[in-house]
Amino acid sequence: xxxxxxxxxxxxxxxxxxxxxxxxxxxxxxxxxxxxxxxxxxxxxxxxxxxxxxxxxxxxxxxxxxxxxxxxxxxxxxxxxxxxxxxxxxxxxxxxxxxxxxxxxxxxxxxxxxxxxxxxxxxxxxxxxxxxxxxxxxxxxxxxxxxxxxxxxxxxxxxxxxxxxxxxxxxxxxxxxxxxxxxxxxxxxxxxxxxxxxxxxxxxxxxxxxxxxxxxxxxxxxxxxxxxxxxxxxxxxxxxxxxxxxxxxxxxxxxxxxxxxxxxxxxxxxxxxxxxx
Numbered sequence: 550x551x552x553x554x555x556x557x558x559x560x561x562x563x564x565x566x567x568x569x570x571x572x573x574x575x576x577x578x579x580x581x582x583x584x585x586x587x588x589x590x591x592x593x594x595x596x597x598x599x600x601x602x603x604x605x606x607x608x609x610x611x612x613x614x615x616x617x618x619x620x621x622x623x624x625x626x627x628x629x630x631x632x633x634x635x636x637x638x639x640x641x642x643x644x645x646x647x648x649x650x651x652x653x654x655x656x657x658x659x660x661x662x663x664x665x666x667x668x669x670x671x672x673x674x675x676x677x678x679x680x681x682x683x684x685x686x687x688x689x690x691x692x693x694x695x696x697x698x699x700x701x702x703x704x705x706x707x708x709x710x711x712x713x714x715x716x717x718x719x720x721x722x723x724x725x726x727x728x729x730x731x732x733x734x735x736x737x738x739x740x741x742x743x744x745x746x747x748x749x750x751x752x753x754x755x756x757x758x759x760x761x762x763x764x765x766x767x768x769x770x771x772x773x774x775x776x777x778x779x780x781x782x783x784x785x786x787x788x789x790x791x792x793x794x795x796x797x798x799x800x801x802x803x804x805x806x807x808x809x810x811x812x813x814x815x816x817x818x819x820x821x822x823x824x825x826x
Contacts, residue, residue, distance in 0.1 A: 637694040728751060731752050
């Protein structure tokens with residue numbers, strides 16, 4: 550296991566041309582496995598509200614939800630750089646409230662940094678949080694917390710809209726963020742932004758020209774089949790294997806082959822039992 554990454558070593562990776570890997574994880578077991586695999590960074594995404602808790606969007610996620618899941622992942626991956634999403638409503642009201650909530654997430658959750666969505670409109674918020682001493686990862690392009698404003702889950706930055714996405718990226722860097730997620734924007738635009746910024750860019754639906762990539766643990770391992778976005782790749786279909794394993798269990802319970810003798814405890818003789826009748 551390598552040394553835990555920091556904001557400085559992640560920036561050095563960009564400068565050295567070494568790709569940064571990130572996965573979203575939501576609990577102790579996932580954190581343990583992600584760290585064992587050697588991933589550079591872990592994101593506790595507010596997508597937990599959809600993937601784990603079954604909602605249709607990320608909006609219902611609360612501070613309590615994010616802190617709860619962050620604490621679990623941190624315990625499982627203590628040697629991995631961990632970022633936690635600030636949930637919708639925790640940073641939009643005011644910069645002061647955003648600072649308060651960012652500090653709370655870091656103190657109570659134990660993460661290394663927070664992530665929030667928005668570009669030019671959130672520049673003052675990012676600046677306030679970083680000035681308070683909490684590292685911030687930006688997130689522009691498709692911003693899941695505000696899909697209602699964007700007209701749904703659609704690619705952002707096409708055509709003339711590319712200028713706005715670039716301006717958002719520059720604003721995030723200018724505000725003091727150490728990293729930025731580029732979600733669902735044209736690959737050529739993501740590459741250009743990555744070249745213009747000095748901070749690392751992490752793509753999710755941004756092509757191969759970003760400084761790193763992030764995927765949802767459940768998506769990349771076939772654990773969440775409600776839908777699979779274009780940018781996702783199922784590297785191992787563990788979900789299918791889990792279903793098959795449970796089906797085997799059901800069969801063996803029904804035909805009485807499980808539990809077998811090797812799964813059964815002893816320690817009571819026939820004489821002991823005879824005295825109980």
